[in-house]
Amino acid sequence: MRGSGKISKAVIKRLPRYRRYLDDLMKRGVDRISSNELSNLIGYTASQIRQDLNNFGGFGQQGYGYNVKALHTEISRILGLDRDYKMIIVGCGNLGQALANYTHYYKAGFIVCGMFDINPRLVGLKINDIEVMDYSALDDYLEKTPIDIGIICTNKGSAQEVAEKLVAGKVKGIWNFATVDLTVSDEVALENVHLSDSLQSLAYYISHRDE
Amino acid sequence: MRGSGKISKAVIKRLPRYRRYLDDLMKRGVDRISSNELSNLIGYTASQIRQDLNNFGGFGQQGYGYNVKALHTEISRILGLDRDYKMIIVGCGNLGQALANYTHYYKAGFIVCGMFDINPRLVGLKINDIEVMDYSALDDYLEKTPIDIGIICTNKGSAQEVAEKLVAGKVKGIWNFATVDLTVSDEVALENVHLSDSLQSLAYYISHRDE
DNA sequence: TAGATTGTTAATCGATTAACAATC
DNA sequence: TAGATTGTTAATCGATTAACAATC
Numbered sequence: 144m145r146g147s148g149k150i151s152k153a154v155i156k157r158l159p160r161y162r163r164y165l166d167d168l169m170k171r172g173v174d175r176i177s178s179n180e181l182s183n184l185i186g187y188t189a190s191q192i193r194q195d196l197n198n199f200g201g202f203g204q205q206g207y208g209y210n211v212k213a214l215h216t217e218i219s220r221i222l223g224l225d226r227d228y229k230m231i232i233v234g235c236g237n238l239g240q241a242l243a244n245y246t247h248y249y250k251a252g253f254i255v256c257g258m259f260d261i262n263p264r265l266v267g268l269k270i271n272d273i274e275v276m277d278y279s280a281l282d283d284y285l286e287k288t289p290i291d292i293g294i295i296c297t298n299k300g301s302a303q304e305v306a307e308k309l310v311a312g313k314v315k316g317i318w319n320f321a322t323v324d325l326t327v328s329d330e331v332a333l334e335n336v337h338l339s340d341s342l343q344s345l346a347y348y349i350s351h352r353d354e
Numbered sequence: 355m356r357g358s359g360k361i362s363k364a365v366i367k368r369l370p371r372y373r374r375y376l377d378d379l380m381k382r383g384v385d386r387i388s389s390n391e392l393s394n395l396i397g398y399t400a401s402q403i404r405q406d407l408n409n410f411g412g413f414g415q416q417g418y419g420y421n422v423k424a425l426h427t428e429i430s431r432i433l434g435l436d437r438d439y440k441m442i443i444v445g446c447g448n449l450g451q452a453l454a455n456y457t458h459y460y461k462a463g464f465i466v467c468g469m470f471d472i473n474p475r476l477v478g479l480k481i482n483d484i485e486v487m488d489y490s491a492l493d494d495y496l497e498k499t500p501i502d503i504g505i506i507c508t509n510k511g512s513a514q515e516v517a518e519k520l521v522a523g524k525v526k527g528i529w530n531f532a533t534v535d536l537t538v539s540d541e542v543a544l545e546n547v548h549l550s551d552s553l554q555s556l557a558y559y560i561s562h563r564d565e
Numbered sequence: 566t567a568g569a570t571t572g573t574t575a576a577t578c579g580a581t582t583a584a585c586a587a588t589c
Numbered sequence: 590t591a592g593a594t595t596g597t598t599a600a601t602c603g604a605t606t607a608a609c610a611a612t613c
Contacts, residue, residue, distance in 0.1 A: 149565075151603080151604075153603095153604070153605095154604095155555050155558050155559075156551070156555060158554070158555070158558065159548070159550065159551035159554040159555060160535075160551065162554070163533065163534075163551075177569085177570060177571085178570075178571075179570080186535075187605095188605075188606060188607095189570095189606095190605075190606050190607065190608090191604090191605060191606075193570095193571065193572065193573085194572090194573090194604090194605075194606090196572095197571090197572060197573075201571080201572065203570075203571050203572080204570080204571070204612090204613060205569075205570050205571040205572080205611070205612045205613045206568070206569045206570050206571075206612070206613045207569080207570070207571085207613065208569090208570065208571080209571090221558070222554050222555075222557055222558045222561070223557040223558055223560060223561030223562070224554065224557060226561075228557060228560070236452075236455075237448070237451055237452035237455045237456065238452040238456065240448055240452070241447075241448035241449040241451070241452040242549075244447075244448045245448065245449065245549065246553075250550065250553065253553060253557075291560060292556065292560070315560045315563065316556045316557075316559065316560040318552070318553060318556055322374065323374075324371075324397075330563065332556055332559035332560045332563060334552055334553070334555060334556035334559070336547065336549065336552055337370070338453075338456065338547065339370065339461065340367070340370035340371060340374075341529070341545055341547055342457075342461065342464060342529060342545070343369070343370040343373070343433050343435065344366050344367060344369070344370060344433075344545060345503065345527045345529055345543055345545035346433055346434040346435060346439060346464075346527075347366050347369065347432070347433045347434055348366075348527065348543035348545070349434060349439070349502060349503070349526045349527040349543045350433070350434030350437075351434070352526065352541065352543060362579080362580075364579095364580070364581095365580095388593085388594060388595085389594075389595075390594080398581095399581075399582060399583095400582095400594095401581075401582050401583065401584090402580090402581060402582075404594095404595065404596065404597085405580090405581075405582090405596090405597090407596095408595090408596060408597075412595080412596065414594075414595050414596080415588090415589060415594080415595070416587070416588045416589045416593075416594050416595040416596080417588070417589045417592070417593045417594050417595075418589065418593080418594070418595085419593090419594065419595080420595090
């Protein structure tokens with residue numbers, strides 16, 4: 144039966160992209176789309192699109208294609224975007240603050256509930272009405288407040304310790320921006336954004352453009 | 355012969371990670387390491403490590419392993435980190451400013467030379483001694499100044515236009531943070547950091563943890 | 566119904582892992 | 590030299606693409 148079995152990471156990584164294009168189509172008032180038309184827009188093969196979607200269910204209709212709005216809803220649900228996520232940010236330097244604003248203004252459903260830093264000059268500061276708390280208050284805070292996602296924006300030296308506090312405090316997922324590979328329990332989802340690695344692979348492609 | 359032929363993206367994505375671990379090993383004073391020891395640290399199989407490295411050359415020695423420092427140097431060179439990259443940032447909101455600071459303090463070799471924004475309240479501001487210039491000055495600036503990397507931190511509506519100005523202005527690579535898939539000439543390297551997509555896949559794994 | 570397009574199986578392609586001869 | 594470990598070929602695994610019967 145569809146939907147059972149393990150879905151590969153490659154498939155999951157494509158889902159948000161499908162959703163973005165469906166979002167655009169909705170805004171443009173498009174009601175239906177075939178895998179072939181979607182392929183022309185998004186750049187994956189029609190075959191891959193049908194394969195990907197059929198991991199989760201038969202959302203299309205032969206001879207018709209896919210209903211844009213219905214498919215958007217399905218993918219949103221699959222991604223778990225039909226509910227809210229409470230988040231905290233640990234490390235409130237430029238990047239931490241940028242993420243606070245970013246999620247505040249653009250990402251409905253992802254709510255920053257608290258921010259923490261070790262730097263006394265940041266503690267007490269308000270960012271989008273959220274006061275930066277002292278790092279030493281983190282354990283207590285997590286004990287009292289159920290948090291879904293912990294965002295790590297510290298330097299790499301502190302990141303593993305922070306991750307452990309977050310895991311102990313029962314977060315369900317960690318969004319890690321520190322340039323280090325964290326070790327966390329399998330129970331906790333981990334998503335890394337290694338900006339440094341990303342910039343370095345860009346350097347690679349720049350250096351090897353004419354090959 | 356080694357080194358010719360196309361290297362897959364999967365391999366390139368692993369290179370910065372190899373480099374990070376070699377960096378650590380150097381700092382810990384380790385001189386040599388076998389693919390098997392490195393495998394235990396980094397989590398790739400020893401076989402994969404040897405395959406990856408042999409895409410670029412035979413850096414090891416039978417019966418000995420790899421010289422940590424020499425391998426670090428080789429990977430740095432392969433990634434193109436043996437030279438500087440001049441960068442500009444377009445879009446100086448929180449994220450743009452955060453990246454300016456990030457590269458300024460942590461990323462030797464990646465130099466922010468200019469920043470641009472359309473918002474008059476940001477124009478004139480100084481971030482790490484770099485004045486934010488008016489977006490209308492971008493074309494002129496690029497005509498006079500050779501820039502390697504353009505960083506796009508605008509909203510998604512402006513990103514494609516910015517990309518086209520950057521390409522016209524002869525940048526070699528684009529580091530894109532806008533949530534949109536840009537169309538650029540094959541001559542220009544493109545690296546996307548889709549924070550929104552990343553957060554959504556984290557939501558997926560949180561929602562499906564117990565399967 | 567006839568035409569279109571899906572869902573799904575089979576074929577292909579590419580990437581990872583295993584094995585081992587080469588060699589330091 | 591004997592032991593260790595690479596470089597490289599072969600085997601396996603998984604992901605993508607092609608093909609087509611099912612069906613709206």
